[in-house]
Amino acid sequence: MNKIFNFFLLFLFLSLPLAHDINAQCKIINTAFKDGENITYDLYFNYGIVNARAGTGSMRTEMVNFRGGNAYNTRMLLNTTGLAGNIYTVNDTLVSYIDMDLRPLLFNKNAFEGKDYSKEIQSFAYGNNEIKVRTSRIFNGEKKFDETVTTNDCTYDYLSVLSLIRNMDYTGMQPGDQKQIQFLSGKEIVNMAVNYNGTSKIRANNGVTYNTIQITLTIQDEGFKNTKDAISASLTDDANRIPVVINTHLNIGAIRAVLKSVTGLRN
Secondary structure, eight states: OHHHHHHHHHHHHHHGGGSOOHHHHTOOOOOSOOTTOEEEEEEEEEETTEEEEEEEEEEEEEEEEETTEEEEEEEEEEEEOHHHHHHSOEEEEEEEEEETTOOEEEEEEEEEETTEEEEEEEEEEEETTEEEEEEEEEETTEEEEEEEEEESSOEEOTTHHHHHHHTOOOTTOOTTOEEEEEEEETTEEEEEEEEEEEEEEEEOTTSOEEEEEEEEEEEEOTTSOOEEEEEEEEEESSTTOOEEEEEEEOSSSEEEEEEEEEEOOOO
16 A cells, blocks of 8 residues: 555655646746837738738837836837828738736727727736636627636737737748747637748838848638738848748738838847
């Protein structure tokens, strides 16, 4: 009996270091950006044969106090004007709070697209080896959902996933290789693939030609059979991983953001 009991204790002891600690698993060291980074973009609208200058965009990161601790606040603005704005209006404000370990805390999106207005909020809470996310959406004044979803794996929103891919290690990856993550799409936690598509040189609108890493994020169903592109980005192939180009899909067409200026770099 003592041998059986001792064997049980040994098994339990050996199992403890292997326990799934989601708080430790989701922590990432940030080496790519810092407080005060500010990137501006020229926007281009693509829909069918239309490929027109569309307006301006920006992405700014600041250090703030959030829920009693330091956090990065990233704010992305997308505003169309001119011909593109007449075809399809986009006036989006996306706000993200992530902690110093790059774990998402809060995501807020206010979107005027075409004739529609939507507001989406995702609030993340960590504890007991699980993540709880309260997610809600209002579309044209009507509440579509307000639910809490629970997961045991690191999960990212639309903006925090940009911070994640800027800090990923792509060393040794070949075109076609991918890394798997989880992404919160509305009220559904879905599989997302971070696809490595190789490198290329891109001339930005500030006149600088950058060596870039080509990344595409695709949402996948549970069987990993059906995919849908969510976003693609060209990141500088250096320590800053600056998003030189960001392509996002709209209900009608797509918006391409091309870097116009950047200040406040970390490296």
